[in-house]
Amino acid sequence: MHRLQRAAALLALPLLLLLAALAPAQEEADEARPFEGQTVLVTGANRGLGLEFARQLSAGGAEVIGTARKPEEAEELRATGARVLQLDVTDPESVASLVKSLGDAPLDLLINNAGISGRNPEGGGLDFERVALVLDVNLIGPMRVTHALLPALERGAGKRVVNVSSRLGSVELNTSGGFNGYRESKAGLNMFSRSLAHELAPKGIRCIALSPGWVRTDMGGPEAPLSPEESIRGMLAVIAGVGEEESGRYYQWDGEELPW
Numbered sequence: 001m002h003r004l005q006r007a008a009a010l011l012a013l014p015l016l017l018l019l020a021a022l023a024p025a026q027e028e029a030d031e032a033r034p035f036e037g038q039t040v041l042v043t044g045a046n047r048g049l050g051l052e053f054a055r056q057l058s059a060g061g062a063e064v065i066g067t068a069r070k071p072e073e074a075e076e077l078r079a080t081g082a083r084v085l086q087l088d089v090t091d092p093e094s095v096a097s098l099v100k101s102l103g104d105a106p107l108d109l110l111i112n113n114a115g116i117s118g119r120n121p122e123g124g125g126l127d128f129e130r131v132a133l134v135l136d137v138n139l140i141g142p143m144r145v146t147h148a149l150l151p152a153l154e155r156g157a158g159k160r161v162v163n164v165s166s167r168l169g170s171v172e173l174n175t176s177g178g179f180n181g182y183r184e185s186k187a188g189l190n191m192f193s194r195s196l197a198h199e200l201a202p203k204g205i206r207c208i209a210l211s212p213g214w215v216r217t218d219m220g221g222p223e224a225p226l227s228p229e230e231s232i233r234g235m236l237a238v239i240a241g242v243g244e245e246e247s248g249r250y251y252q253w254d255g256e257e258l259p260w
Contacts, residue, residue, distance in 0.1 A: 193250070
């Protein structure tokens, strides 16, 4: 009997050694695809940064839900393999319809990406109608969407909320003025992120504000130094590392922590 046990042990040894050798490789693979199998919802995903979020997350094995105000025109988003749903973040009925479409499905990660820029009239002054719209889309919209999706986030395993902000939302870094409306919307979004992190900590939900940098998109323009691919790759690396300690903080796309 002892002889058989020894033989079995010798036969099993190569397999154990192989498994031990493969374990680090598997850990590296898991780290390389941190969103695999997770359900991620990206607002404003039909173009620019949102579209690149959908591309990279889908390629990484995530189940992506991308929203667009006009889903019938979101062919590029649909081509990523994402599920495309209609959403206008300024419309409570549209948000309610989104929640209904999701049903009881869990949500691991919410990326509040939808946003618009502020335009100041030529010759000075402020277009207050535009300012109000910017605040509605960039600040109230993420607040509305996040609170509506909290039950889904509680059901998920990832439990993370990412609010796409901007360096222009930093009070300390504002040394030039301008961008009225847009700056205020992102500063407000930063405050919402900080408050949300504290409020949702008991439920295990983490929240950060994350700046994509100056990116070559329709909003950023052709002179911007960053490509969408580089910005989103960096942002996803930051998001993957968000835990209890990082929650409630304000980061740049490359992981640098920004001052409020």
